Structure formats: structure tokens, C-alpha cells
Amino acid sequence: MDRIYITTPMYYVNAEPHLGHTYTTIIADTLKRYYRQQGVDAFLLTGTDEHGDKIAQAAKENGMPPQAYADRISGVFRATWDECGIDYDHFLRTTDDYHKRYVQEILQKLYDSGDIYFGEYGGFYCYGCERFYTEKELVGGKCPDHQTAPAYIKEKNYFFRMSKYQQRLIETLEAKPDLVRPERYRGEVLAFLREPLEDLSISRPKSRLDWGIPLPFDAEHVTYVWFDALLNYVSVLKYKGEDVFEAYWPKANHLIAKDILKPHAIYWPTMLMAAGLPLYEHLDVHGYWVMDSGKMSKSLGNVVRPLEMKKRYGMDAFRYFLLREMVFGQDANFSFDALVNRINADLANNFGNLVSRVLAMQQRYFSGAVQPLGALRDEDIALRDKFVQAEEDMKQHMAALQFHRALESLWGAIDHANRYIVQTAPFTLFKDAAQRRRVGEILHHLLEAIRTSARLLAPFLPDTSRQLNTLLGISAGEANSRKPWGTFFPAGHNISPPAVLFPRIEPEGDR
Numbered sequence: 053m054d055r056i057y058i059t060t061p062m063y064y065v066n067a068e069p070h071l072g073h074t075y076t077t078i079i080a081d082t083l084k085r086y087y088r089q090q091g092v093d094a095f096l097l098t099g100t101d102e103h104g105d106k107i108a109q110a111a112k113e114n115g116m117p118p119q120a121y122a123d124r125i126s127g128v129f130r131a132t133w134d135e136c137g138i139d140y141d142h143f144l145r146t147t148d149d150y151h152k153r154y155v156q157e158i159l160q161k162l163y164d165s166g167d168i169y170f171g172e173y174g175g176f177y178c179y180g181c182e183r184f185y186t187e188k189e190l191v192g193g194k195c196p197d198h199q200t201a202p203a204y205i206k207e208k209n210y211f212f213r214m215s216k217y218q219q220r221l222i223e224t225l226e227a228k229p230d231l232v233r234p235e236r237y238r239g240e241v242l243a244f245l246r247e248p249l250e251d252l253s254i255s256r257p258k259s260r261l262d263w264g265i266p267l268p269f270d271a272e273h274v275t276y277v278w279f280d281a282l283l284n285y286v287s288v289l290k291y292k293g294e295d296v297f298e299a300y301w302p303k304a305n306h307l308i309a310k311d312i313l314k315p316h317a318i319y320w321p322t323m324l325m326a327a328g329l330p331l332y333e334h335l336d337v338h339g340y341w342v343m344d345s346g347k348m349s350k351s352l353g354n355v356v357r358p359l360e361m362k363k364r365y366g367m368d369a370f371r372y373f374l375l376r377e378m379v380f381g382q383d384a385n386f387s388f389d390a391l392v393n394r395i396n397a398d399l400a401n402n403f404g405n406l407v408s409r410v411l412a413m414q415q416r417y418f419s420g421a422v423q424p425l426g427a428l429r430d431e432d433i434a435l436r437d438k439f440v441q442a443e444e445d446m447k448q449h450m451a452a453l454q455f456h457r458a459l460e461s462l463w464g465a466i467d468h469a470n471r472y473i474v475q476t477a478p479f480t481l482f483k484d485a486a487q488r489r490r491v492g493e494i495l496h497h498l499l500e501a502i503r504t505s506a507r508l509l510a511p512f513l514p515d516t517s518r519q520l521n522t523l524l525g526i527s528a529g530e531a532n533s534r535k536p537w538g539t540f541f542p543a544g545h546n547i548s549p550p551a552v553l554f555p556r557i558e559p560e561g562d563r
């Protein structure tokens with residue numbers, strides 16, 4: 053059986069879930085649902101990253117011990133994903149015992165093989181990123197991501213001999229052009245690797261930071277963040293058992309944004325090489341959501357919170373906007389105007405109207421009972437073919453993580469269905485008693501269009517898809533039926549009266 057292992061980053065517990073975290077988690081969920089629907093066994097991992105300086109700092113600011121603080125925020129992440137209907141298979145915490153044990157096992161292994169050594173290092177450290185920056189990487193002396201001046205840190209640490217694997221990593225990236233996607237990020241990684249790679253500092257003396265995992269070979273030092281967190285992708289599988297590990301590793305698709313490209317494209321593969329494990333299948337890198345009104349920040353009061361979005365617009369409408377608006381790999385703009393416009397245009401008007409018109413006619417003309425089909429006419433064939441083509445196109449786009457294109461293809465078919473109504477004009481035909489049989493056929497074709505939409509939409513808008521199937525009288529077991537067009541609904545099958553799927557939203561302007 054085909055398998056895929058999909059991961060989100062382990063989110064830091066120094067902030068509550070916002071738009072950025074939600075986007076990655078939603079695309080991960082969409083992919084999982086999509087692959088499951090294709091009969092692929094998909095496993096989705098998400099979780100929280102809880103060790104390190106900045107978490108310890110945040111806990112202190114909140115007057116809480118780090119563990120209690122991490123418990124609280126990790127709990128908020130988990131509850132948020134539950135409330136958002138994210139279908140994850142496991143929620144990992146880097147403070148979980150099995151994870152800590154696995155990190156220690158790998159530390160010991162690499163220490164024994166000579167890939168971890170004790171040394172001294174001085175360099176520019178960004179606490180926001182929890183990593184050292186080379187002078188070249190800094191922009192105007194500041195971290196390009198956090199726009200803060202890094203601290204100069206010099207201390208004795210344990211180091212991971214990353215430099216040893218530089219050449220092998222370059223060769224792997226060249227031999228496997230789809231290891232890091234899209235191409236621009238692979239290019240960035242290769243450009244970075246043109247300079248000699250430095251070894252990676254992986255520990256802190258306990259005297260300065262004790263919120264980490266103790267090194268098994270030196271109790272005076274702890275490891276934290278990258279050496280700790282990246283191993284989560286494997287530790288969880290080991291914890292679930294060797295069988296799960298064999299099944300899902302290395303079939304991993306890691307989903308991240310560009311901010312954590314370097315740790316995932318350089319630290320992680322070299323760590324895997326040192327541990328003697330095969331590399332992941334794909335690292336899929338998306339761009340950043342930026343606010344129309346400027347940077348998203350607590351102080352500006354413009355932080356987009358997923359549960360608030362769910363309450364205001366509905367989860368599926370919010371998902372639709374995120375998936376339809378961002379071109380995977382590029383930055384995208386978030387504005388409430390754009391969100392409301394998309395929901396109104398694509399969901400309330402275009403798709404919502406199609407469903408309500410068809411179901412209303414089905415009710416009015418035939419009391420909900422599906423009518424038999426005769427020979428297909430040219431316009432019926434064109435409608436069917438449009439949906440068949442949309443499904444094919446969606447497959448291509450999903451393989452390339454082009455969520456926006458996948459939805460665009462489906463909406464092309466939905467547009468066509470709306471035009472088919474205008475073209476065939478069932479409301480006019482119905483006035484002529486001799487044409488009523490044809491009206492029944494037209495509506496039957498339109499119900500097929502809606503049924504197909506419900507199936508193709510399921511990974512993207514799961515609640516809407518379920519709701520549509522309920523209206524169409526399709527059981528959960530039949531929701532994924534691939535019965536050919538025109539053979540699904542028996543004559544007399546009962547269709548429910550229309551319900552409002554997406555209420556129109558009155559534009560309220562940006563907050």
C-alpha cells in the first residue's frame with residue numbers, strides 16, 4: 053500500500069496559534085485528507101517545541117515554571133487544532149518522555165561515532181531563531197527574520213560535525229531535485245552550501261540554560277531546540293513501534309515556511325546521515341503570510357487567530373481563502389477585504405447559488421425525487437467532461453502542492469455548471485409539459501455536478517462536503533464513490549430542500 057507521512061513544524065510554545073501556524077496545519081490536513089481519499093495510507097504529525105532559551109524566557113515573563121507554561125500553551129495548540137477539525141494522527145511534545153529518550157539515544161550514538169565533540173565557539177546568536185548566524189547571513193548586522201541584533205556568544209559547547217556531511221548533502225540535492233521544493237528554495241540551500249559549512253553547536257551549559265534535554269555523556273550540558281526538535285519527526289515513529297517506523301520512514305513530506313529552511317534543509321539531513329538513517333522524501337517550503345496593514349503583531353492588535361476566524365466566517369470559508377489565495381512557495385497578503393470578497397464571490401455566489409438553485413428546482417418540480425436519464429446531449433457531455441477534466445487537473449496540481457490551482461480547476465467546472473443552467477434554462481422548459489422529462493434530466497446532471505464537487509472538495513472543505521452529501525442523501529460510505537456520471541442516483545432517490553451553505557458576508561472593511 054502506498055504511504056505518506058506528513059508533518060507540520062513543532063510550534064514554539066512562546067506564542068498562541070495564529071494565521072501562520074494555522075496555514076501550515078491546514079495544508080497538512082488537506083494533503084492528508086487528499087491522499088487518504090486516493091487510497092494512500094497517510095499519517096499526519098503535529099505538535100509543539102518546548103525547550104530552549106526563549107521558552108524559558110517566556111515562562112519567566114509569565115511567572116510560571118517552564119513545564120507548567122509549556123503544558124498550558126501546548127494545550128492551547130492541541131485544543132485549537134481539535135476545534136479546527138484538524139485530522140492529525142499524533143500530537144507530539146518535545147517534552148514527552150519517549151521523545152527525550154530518543155534524542156538521548158541519537159546523541160550517544162553520534163558521540164560514540166565521533167560526530168559530536170566538545171569545543172569552543174564564538175558567534176552571532178539570534179535567540180528568536182535559536183541559532184548562530186554567519187556574518188554574511190546578517191543584514192545590516194541584524195537577523196533578517198527578527199530584525200534584531202544578535203548576541204555575540206562565546207562558550208564551550210558540544211558540536212555536531214555537520215561540515216563532514218556538506219559534500220554528501222550537495223550531491224544529494226543535485227541528484228534529487230525534488231528533495232527541497234519549490235525549486236527556488238533548493239537553489240537557496242545550494243547557494244548557501246557554496247560556502248564552507250560550520251559545525252553545529254548543539255548544547256548549552258546547564259549553568260546558563262537548564263530547560264533542555266540532558267546530554268547522556270555530560271550531565272552538565274543540555275541540548276535544546278534544533279538538535280532536539282528535528283528528531284521529533286523520527287522519535288514519534290519509534291515510539292509508536294518499529295513497524296510504524298518501517299512503514300512511514302522515509303516517506304516523509306515535511307511542510308514548513310521559509311523561516312526554518314536552513315535547519316530543515318541542512319541540519320536535519322546531515323543529522324540523518326550521521327545517524328545512518330535515510331533522508332526524508334520531500335521538504336515542502338511555503339512563503340509567508342503578510343498583513344495588508346503591516347506586520348502581524350500583538351501590539352498592533354492585528355494577529356489573526358484561527359478560532360476567531362472560525363467564529364466569524366466558518367472554518368471551511370477560512371480554509372478556502374487560505375488555500376485559494378496563497379501560491380505555495382510565495383508570500384501572500386492577508387486582508388479582510390480579500391477574505392470577504394472571496395467568500396462572497398466563490399462560495400456564497402458561485403458555488404452556494406449553484407447548489408441552492410438546483411436543490412430548489414429539484415424540490416419545486418419533482419418534490420426532491422431524482423428523475424431518470426435519457427441519452428446524453430452534447431451539453432450534458434460537455435458538463436460531465438468538464439468535471440472529469442477538473443479532477444485530472446486537480447491531481448496534477450496537488451502533486452505539485454498548487455492548492456490554489458486545484459481549487460481554480462474545480463471552480464472552472466462549477467462556473468460551467470452555472471452556465472449550463474443558463475444555457476439549458478430548465479425554469480423555462482418546465483412551463484412546457486412536453487419538456488418536463490428533459491428538465492428532470494438536466495437536474496439529474498446538475499446533481500451529478502454537485503455530487504462530484506462534494507467529493508472533490510472533501511479534502512479542502514470537509515464540513516461543506518459532508519453537508520452536501522447529507523443534502524444529496526449520500527451516506528458516508530458512498531461519499532467517495534467513483535461510479536460513473538449518471539449511474540449513481542437511482543430514479544426516485546430523494547434530495548433534500550436547499551440549505552444555506554455560505555451566508556453572504558457584509559463587507560466590514562479591515563479592522
Ligand code: MSP
Pocket residue numbers: 060061062063064065071072073075076101281282283284307308309310311312339340341342
Ligand atoms: N519550533 C520551530 C520549528 C521546529 S520543527 C522541528 C519553529 N516554531 S514556530 O512556532 O516559530 O513555527 C514556525 C512555523 O510556523 C513556520 O515554518 C510556518 O510553518 C508557520 N508560520 C509562522 N508564521 C508564519 C507566517 N507569517 N506565514 C506563514 N507561516 C508561518 O520555528
